[in-house]
Amino acid sequence: xxxxxxxxxxxxxxxKKIGVAGCGLMGAGIAEVSARAGLDVVVVESSQAxxxxxxxxxxxxxxxxxxxxxxxxxxxxxxxxxxVTDLEALADREIVVEAIVEDEAAxxxxxxxxxxxxxxxxxxxxxxxxxxxxxxxxVATSRPSQVLGLHFFNPVPVLSLVELVPSLLTDPEVAExxxxxxxxxxGKHVIHSQDRAGFVVNxxxxxxxxxxxRMVESGFATPEDVDEGFVRGCAHPQGPLAxxxxxxxxxxKAVADSxxxxxxxxLYAPPPLLARxxxxxxxxxxxxxxxxxxxxxRR
Ligand code: NAI
Numbered sequence: 001x002x003x004x005x006x007x008x009x010x011x012x013x014x015x016k017k018i019g020v021a022g023c024g025l026m027g028a029g030i031a032e033v034s035a036r037a038g039l040d041v042v043v044v045e046s047s048q049a050x051x052x053x054x055x056x057x058x059x060x061x062x063x064x065x066x067x068x069x070x071x072x073x074x075x076x077x078x079x080x081x082x083x084v085t086d087l088e089a090l091a092d093r094e095i096v097v098e099a100i101v102e103d104e105a106a107x108x109x110x111x112x113x114x115x116x117x118x119x120x121x122x123x124x125x126x127x128x129x130x131x132x133x134x135x136x137x138x139v140a141t142s143r144p145s146q147v148l149g150l151h152f153f154n155p156v157p158v159l160s161l162v163e164l165v166p167s168l169l170t171d172p173e174v175a176e177x178x179x180x181x182x183x184x185x186x187g188k189h190v191i192h193s194q195d196r197a198g199f200v201v202n203x204x205x206x207x208x209x210x211x212x213x214r215m216v217e218s219g220f221a222t223p224e225d226v227d228e229g230f231v232r233g234c235a236h237p238q239g240p241l242a243x244x245x246x247x248x249x250x251x252x253k254a255v256a257d258s259x260x261x262x263x264x265x266x267l268y269a270p271p272p273l274l275a276r277x278x279x280x281x282x283x284x285x286x287x288x289x290x291x292x293x294x295x296x297x298r299r
Contacts, residue, residue, distance in 0.1 A: 003258065015181055016040055019118070021110060023054025024126055025248065027099035027198035029156025032061055035080040036071060036157070037185050042090060043083045046100070055083040062145040065157065082267030094120050095181065097150055099128040102254035107132060108140045110253075115141035116183055123176060126150040130202050131134035132253065134195045136166040144169040148178060151199055152188075154247060162188040167195045197262035198255065206256050209247075210274070217273040217289070223291040241291040244274075245284030253278050257273055 018034045020027045045051035048090075056118045058081060062074035071077060082089070083233045090096055096118055100106060107129065114125050125147045127137050138144035149165025162182045166175040182188045193199035198206060215221050227239020244252045253275060260269035277283075277290065284290030 002288055012252060015094045015185065016061070017042070017093050017120075019090040019096035021045070021087075021096065021098045021114070022046075022100035023051065023057065023092070024099065024101075025154055026152060026156060027097075028057045028061065029154065030099055030128065030152055031069055031081050031083075031098050032058055032065075032157050033152075033186050033188075036065075037187065039185070041081040042093060043081060044090060045083060045089050046083055051085050053081045056083075058083070059155065062105070068199070078226055084128045087113055090114065090118050092120050093118055093123060095124045095126060095178070097126045097128055102130060102132065102258070104132050104136060104258075107137055111137045111140040115143060121293040122146065124178060126178065128152055131199075131262075132198045133167070134165050138167045138169055145171040146157070146167055148175055149193075149195070149199070150178060150182060151193075151201075153201070160187070161201070162186070162187045162190050163193045163199045163201065164190050165193050165199055168170060197258045202255055203259065206252070209240045209244045210256060210267070210271060212271075213244065213271050213274050216241065217271050245290035245292055245294075247284070248279050248286055249274060249282065249284045249290050258293065265295055276290055 009232045016039060018039045018041050020031045020041065021069060023031065025042045027043060031041045034041045043054060045054050059078055062077050065071045066074040091279060096114055098107060100110060107127065111125060114290060117123065118187050125141060127149050128134035128151055129149060130151065134147065134149040141147055144167065148167065148170045151163040153159035153161050164175060164179050164182065179190050182190050191200060213225055216223055223241040227242050229241040230236040231257045256268055256270040281287055282289050285294050287297050
């Protein structure tokens, strides 16, 4: 495989091999930007069906990028990505970005496994979590100094921000190297956050989204009017309910739960309407219905 670019992550050794855990909305996006940057990418999913779906998600996104002229050859980029189900395939990765479901127990279990499996010298274990304290994941490993948060935004190929979140135990030199990797290799803009639930952006965004859900729940305004108000009145590219649908209502609720758990402030408490929609499987864009309907001729 050809790896035209890389960055100096460990003692002058250029990063060539990245691993991603999870190939959902975010994992596929992280894999895509990594492969587009020329890295060799291994993505691990939890089942063959999920791996197949993840690979198709990647292929479709790359085809769109090629059609828009953003990349010359989608097939060549896809060729740099392996989507597999065996976690052992991550053994030689220099950096692994975890992007599985926003569930603390699942992530803690995975970090314990990654710690045993990923044996490349000085390999870094990063999490794309939106809200789970990085320290909870770091202490599940024997190398907390090499664990940090690397929080991308959806859609990853489009949005340029990454939040870098070192825990109290992260080696500052590791954080600096990962910052350089995100900036120079992946072409992202990096902001720095302390290890508090929600980091910078979600700590501000989630209360806003929940307020919009409460407006709909109380009958105060329709989703269309709330969203149009923000698009036309505040020049937001999309309104809060369309954004919640894009993020995924399950993920939005999970992030709110973590923020509420951490701060115990009512503004972070998920409204019952959001919880019932998640119970009903109305997860937003990814399930075809949330505050809006998606698919055939809609949105
Ligand atoms: P998703 O539900 O689209 O994808 C999660 C994927 O992880 C699924 O494909 C699932 O099969 C897989 N998975 C679950 N357990 C696994 C395991 N043990 N090993 C391997 N794969 C496993 O969720 P999404 O939206 O991609 O979120 C992933 C992470 O990214 C979460 O921590 C979330 O908080 C974070 N995040 C989400 C954003 C969003 O806008 N959706 C934005 C930034 C971060």
